[in-house]
Each structure stands twice: as C-alpha cells, then as structure tokens.
Amino acid sequence: MNKSPIILGIETSCDETAVSIIQDNESGIPKILSNIVSSQFDIHKEFGGVVPELAARSHVEKINLIAKKALDESGITLDKVSAIAATSGPGLIICLSVGLNFAKSLSSSLKVPFIGVNHLEGHALSPKLHTNISYPYLLLLISGGHSQFLSVNGLGSYTRLGTTIDDALGEAFDKTAKLLGIEFPGGPKLEKFAEKGDPNKFKLPKPIINKGGCNLSFAGLKTAILRLTKTIKTDQEKYDLAASFQKTIEEILYIKSKTAFDEFSKTNSIKDKTFVVAGGVAANKGIRKKLIEVSDENNFLSIFPDIKLCGDNAAMIALVGLEKYKIKKFDNIDLSASPRLALDKNAKFLKGSGLIY
Numbered sequence: 001m002n003k004s005p006i007i008l009g010i011e012t013s014c015d016e017t018a019v020s021i022i023q024d025n026e027s028g029i030p031k032i033l034s035n036i037v038s039s040q041f042d043i044h045k046e047f048g049g050v051v052p053e054l055a056a057r058s059h060v061e062k063i064n065l066i067a068k069k070a071l072d073e074s075g076i077t078l079d080k081v082s083a084i085a086a087t088s089g090p091g092l093i094i095c096l097s098v099g100l101n102f103a104k105s106l107s108s109s110l111k112v113p114f115i116g117v118n119h120l121e122g123h124a125l126s127p128k129l130h131t132n133i134s135y136p137y138l139l140l141l142i143s144g145g146h147s148q149f150l151s152v153n154g155l156g157s158y159t160r161l162g163t164t165i166d167d168a169l170g171e172a173f174d175k176t177a178k179l180l181g182i183e184f185p186g187g188p189k190l191e192k193f194a195e196k197g198d199p200n201k202f203k204l205p206k207p208i209i210n211k212g213g214c215n216l217s218f219a220g221l222k223t224a225i226l227r228l229t230k231t232i233k234t235d236q237e238k239y240d241l242a243a244s245f246q247k248t249i250e251e252i253l254y255i256k257s258k259t260a261f262d263e264f265s266k267t268n269s270i271k272d273k274t275f276v277v278a279g280g281v282a283a284n285k286g287i288r289k290k291l292i293e294v295s296d297e298n299n300f301l302s303i304f305p306d307i308k309l310c311g312d313n314a315a316m317i318a319l320v321g322l323e324k325y326k327i328k329k330f331d332n333i334d335l336s337a338s339p340r341l342a343l344d345k346n347a348k349f350l351k352g353s354g355l356i357y
C-alpha cells in the first residue's frame with residue numbers, strides 16, 4: 001500500500017458536480033491537491049428548486065471536464081491515484097448514478113480500489129480536512145436535506161441523538177427566502193437580508209423547544225412566515241422578517257445544542273469534548289457565533305469546516321475514501337446508488353411523527 005495514498009473523490013448527489021484529489025499526510029491532516037465544484041444554480045433557479053433530470057444531464061455533460069480540471073490543478077497524473085471514491089447516497093438516484101458509474105469505470109481501468117461513500121459521512125468528517133479531531137465527538141449536521149445531532153463514535157459508527165421531525169434547516173432557510181422573494185437557493189442571501197433588519201420586530205414560534213429532547217422542528221416557522229409575508233409591504237419589513245427568522249433559528253439551536261450536550265455527556269465520559277457543526281447551513285455566520293457561545297459556556301470545543309467546505313464538495317468524499325482506504329474497506333463494482341442512506345442505521349424514522357414525547 002502506498003505510504004501517502006492519493007484519493008480521487010467524486011460528488012454528484014444533487015446539483016453540484018465536484019471532483020477533488022487529496023493526499024494523506026503524516027500530520028494526520030490530508031493535503032487537498034485540488035477541489036473543483038461546479039454548481040448548477042443557473043440551470044435550476046427559474047424552477048425554484050432542483051429538477052432531477054436537468055441535474056443528471058448536466059452531471060453527464062460536465063463530469064469528464066471537471067475530473068480533468070481537478071487532475072490538471074493537482075499536478076498529478078492518473079497512474080499515481082491509489083483509489084477512487086464516489087458518493088453512493090443519499091441523493092437523487094439518477095444523479096448519484098452518474099458519479100458512481102464514472103468512478104467504477106475509472107477504478108476498473110486503473111486497477112485501483114473503488115470506494116462508495118455516504119454523502120452525510122462526508123459532511124460529518126469535513127473539518128478533518130484542516131483540523132485534527134479525535135473520536136468520539138458530538139455532531140450537529142445542518143444541511144439542505146438533514147438536521148441531526150449525532151454522536152460520532154468512529155468511522156461508520158454513529159448514534160443519532162436528535163433529528164428534525166419535519167423540515168431540514170437548509171430547507172427552512174430556502175422556503176423562507178422564497179416567501180421573501182429571494183431566488184433559490186436562498187439560504188445565503190437570506191443571511192444578508194437579515195443583516196439589514198431588526199431581529200426583534202417579529203415574534204416567531206419555536207416549535208417543540210421545551211420537549212422532544214434534542215429533536216428539532218421547523219415547519220411551524222414557515223407557516224408563521226407565510227402568514228406574515230401577506231401583511232408586509234416594504235423592503236425594510238422584509239429585512240426585519242429575515243432578521244427575526246435568523247434570530248429565532250439561532251435561539252432554537254442554542255437551546256437544543258445544550259440538550260444535546262447533556263445527552264452526549266451521558267454516554268461519553270471523555271474530558272475534552274468536541275462539538276462539530278457541519279453541512280451547508282454551518283456557513284451561516286450568526287449561527288456560528290451563537291454555537292461558539294453555547295459551546296464555550298458548556299466546555300465543548302466548537303469546530304466548523306472552512307466556509308468553502310460546508311456546502312457540497314468532493315474533498316469531503318475523498319476524505320472518507322481515504323479513511324476507508326487505510327483500513328482496506330473497499331466496495332465491489334456492483335454497489336448501487338442508495339437514495340436513502342442514514343448515518344445511524346438503527347435510528348427510527350421520525351419525519352411526520354408530530355410531537356414524540
């Protein structure tokens with residue numbers, strides 16, 4: 001086995017075509033040799049959401065080009081690559097299949113291992129691309145499709161402590177943004193709107209805030225915002241509503257993180273406790289500030305991925321590929337795409353369950 005393995009990672013689970021090449025390093029933090037992400041915002045924005053057929057077609061058109069660009073930028077040739085890793089789920093099946101098939105063909109022709117990666121594990125481990133973190137740690141995954149607190153016990157070993165019972169947080173940001181007339185995906189622009197508004201102007205609900213442990217719920221917020229958007233007229237009122245939404249989310253995450261700290265501490269008696277916040281919404285500066293505050297108050301060390309590693313990228317997929325390569329956890333070429341793939345396979349499906357406790 002190569003002493004400093006080089007992994008080529010591929011991500012095509014939704015609307016980003018991404019390829020990255022990383023190399024293992026003695027420091028424990030791999031070197032990112034290239035990390036190319038091509039987003040499809042312009043293709044989907046007129047539809048207000050991702051159109052699966054258009055997304056898959058764009059992946060097919062671009063994957064070769066993006067892989068070539070990643071290779072050129074990394075300065076390495078294909079014969080130096082130790083393994084090919086690609087997202088196998090969760091995501092849109094026709095999009096996942098493009099990256100998976102590309103990865104399988106490449107690994108067969110190069111005669112190197114093929115490794116399927118859970119996209120969510122990519123997010124979960126993403127800060128390890130720049131920080132040494134030891135297991136176990138508490139994770140808050142806040143992305144476009146997921147919102148969960150998990151105990152990360154090791155590679156492939158997760159215990160879910162809490163999850164959203166309805167919308168994911170990224171989804172709540174995007175839906176609120178849409179109601180305020182911001183084009184898809186609205187999360188990042190909603191944050192900019194919020195900076196210009198009065199966070200105390202509107203009082204919004206905090207669903208299941210005092211019950212349900214560290215489970216989360218955001219659907220009620222969207223309904224309240226829908227009602228309010230019918231009454232507001234000026235741009236300033238829009239900024240005020242965005243700011244009130246941002247503040248409410250920060251407060252919900254503050255309170256629920258405290259509950260998650262307690263849950264995590266019940267089963268993990270380690271002295272130095274780490275709280276990793278990952279996924280697209282972890283790029284939100286106000287949320288970062290609030291979660292640093294709650295971590296400091298409760299003696300957890302908070303760690304966030306670099307902003308450019310919060311959203312979907314292939315460096316995080318290559319990273320999981322590298323960890324699996326080191327323990328020779330390879331996949332067969334018949335591995336199929338899994339549109340639903342959980343981190344904690346034993347956790348109950350709670351979506352739509354209403355109030356659970």
Ligand SMILES: Nc1ncnc2c1ncn2[C@@H]1O[C@H](COP(=O)(O)OP(=O)(O)OP(=O)(O)O)[C@@H](O)[C@H]1O
Nearest residue numbers: 143144145146170187188279280281283284311312
């Ligand atoms: N600064 C920000 N503030 C709030 N939300 C943000 C910000 N930046 C990105 N987002 C949101 O993050 C989400 C995208 O994150 P990500 O790419 O991790 O999700 P995904 O891959 O679509 O879903 P998943 O990873 O759950 O399958 C979008 O909903 C987007 O609006």
Ligand SMILES: [Mg+2]
Nearest residue numbers: 143144311312
């Ligand atoms: Mg994602």
